[in-house]
Amino acid sequence: MQQVLDPKSIPAGCPMHNAGQNFHPFEHEGMYDFFAEIRADVPVFYSPEIDYWVVTRREDVIAVLRDHDRFSATVATQPVVPWPPEMLQSMIDRGFTNESVQVACDPPRHDRIRTHVQGFLNPKKLLSYDGAVRELVKGYVAQMKGKDEIDLVDALTYELPAKTAFLLLGVTDIDPRRIKQWTELRVKLMHGHPTREEQFAAADDLLDFWNFSCDLVEQRKKVPGDDYPSWLLASRGGDDTRLTENEIKSLVFASLLAAHETTSNASANLLLELLRRPEDWKALVDDPKLIPNAVEEGLRYVSSVVAWRRLAKEDVEIGGVTLPAGSKIILSLASAGRDEATFENGETFDIRRKNARSHVAFGNGLHFCMGAPIARMQMRMMVEELTAAFPNMQLIEDDPVEIVGVLTFRGPTRLPVRLNP
Template sequence: MSCPLHAFDPFDARYLADPYAVYAQLHAEQPVFYSESLGYWVVTRYDDIKQILRDAHSYASRNATDPFTPVTAETASALREGGYAMQRVLLNADAPLHTRVRRHVAAAFTPQRVARLAPRIEALMSRYLHDIIAVPERQVDIVQALTYALPAEVIFLLIGMDSEDVPAVKAGSESRVVFTWGKPTPEQQVTLARDMADFWQRAVAFVEKRRLEPRDDYTSDLIRLRNDDDTVLSLGEITSVVFGLLLAGHETTTGFLTNALVQLLSDPARWQALAADPTQIPAAIEELLRFDTSVIAMRRITTTAVTIGGCDIPADSNILALIGAANHDAAHFTAPATYDPTRTDARDHLSFGYGAHYCIGAPLARLEAQIVLRALVTALPGARLEPNQTFDYLPNTSFRGARSVRIHW
């Protein structure tokens, strides 16, 4: 069956403000369609997306970080001149390369390494909380005061980078989001490309520093594991993994913590339930991941002709899998538009992906969310969202989190 076109604009501010209204309409009217403006087949159903993520052979990841806006000649030369040399390692790599890199990168990301971060994340959170509580007006932009920077500091603790680089890394990763998943003008694209190349050079210099002076951190573990053997991992691959984590490891968690706080604080009963019984936090986190995740779309490219939801799709077709829509599919989740932390299947969400590319950082993201929520509900049980605020999002297809959220207590 050939499938009709559907007007769908993932960069539209109204869509970003409430993608769930669009998803409900798509589920009812056109769960799979071709978007001419994007050049992508868009898939919204839970079962279809799970099947796509499960079958890495028919659905490759090599397009996962292709810029949606084609790179101009001037941009390409800005990247070249800046020495940008990111290699395919994880998100946009396929077997057998992905299998090799992932095996080593996952082996070094041990549960012990994550567990050892817990007291350090708690100490960081106490520091942030101390500053928040000291604000005499008893109101803050919680993104600025907490969720923007804390996840980046955690990634720095993990990889062993100095935290004074936080502002540069946060700005650098926003450039990468807009460059790769957004719709920059040709002029913006050149500027973003220069930022990306600078950011890449930081990663190169950092990995070289750790090669010369290894420490007790994840980057040094990867260098030790490599043991000067390029068939295990090359230095370029390690640099690319670190560069990848300097986006995947915090932009995602910043968005998720922010969305979670918006959802919890928008209804005092939700917040007070957690304040009264913080043991409910892990279940609430799973439901929040389902209800309002921060990575709403992933990409794949077909390696063979396929049929999805009755639509015949040729080989070499780009696919945009709307994870946010899968998490709100009424065919899988009962009353998907209702926040219900007691639902027993919340953990079926696809917010960390599924299959070969399943999120390596999921245990760390869950740990951070638990520490942050527990500390906040305990210290500020009467916190509320400032009424009448509208939220603004970075225009891009995949990473979604409000950029400013005012709360008071």
């Protein structure tokens, strides 16, 4: 076994050291070029800016994701900038009892909760929303008709996934934009680098978001429906050893973020890449059968989840480097998606790529995204309805598209297009 590596001992000038110096984890501009340059030589490097080890190759990313015995998921949604203790205490005093569930917990807790979650969030049940989601997409697209220019994020990709999440949760009484704003705040608190002032300023809103989730569960206790919280309550059967009410509230709180944030970004990422290549847009207009694979290629080429976190529970070897127990690890899903070892000409966007679906945008292993079937469905239907309604749609090239980022997520904030040029 190699000697455990101390980040301070990596000599200046070696590729691993340089990678750590040149990596800017919160900046998405240039991130893909950075990884393309280093991936062949540097399978793993230390980022002093965030005190994380960064894993660059698909094979290593998958090996870590599948090894839940040695790599813990408990850091997955931990604030990158820790919350001030007095802020956390004040939140707890006011009833913020959110606890780590699924995405950020390990077996056996993970597996116990999962047996309940899976009864509702399984592919068959999710695919049964096919007709309802199609109606939602058609509704948004219908509202665009008659306009010349539009921002696709504002008009479609921002709200639609939240409305789909509402279908699963049985939510009818809140503006999706309120949920989106709460979500953005929460994402920044977990995965961004907020200032202390920003953290305190966000606390009240975060508490409102938590209370909304709790109220939802309380309502379902009184009047159950055919929805996710009602399912969890029934599956719990009043037995805390199976599932507690607070765990259900935490699961609902989690899904009010996870069920739409990543799909909003993934759809906008996909539409941006398609519209940057008018020949691809036309190919999908002419042959909609190509759309499912184009969706996979979008997920591969620009994943909305660019990085995901793990914690080494013991000394581990990754890419020939031994990292000490307690090392915090970032798996670059962005880099893995373009790894030439799996994807020939990985830097090329190719809607006909045969192995596009070998991407890791939804993770791999025990924590594989349970919403993947409905995320894919929404992305496919958005492209289907848009190509059918606006076969000549064009990106407004002179209008800059901003890519905003936190450590983990990526997506354009605007996508201005001409609908009928």
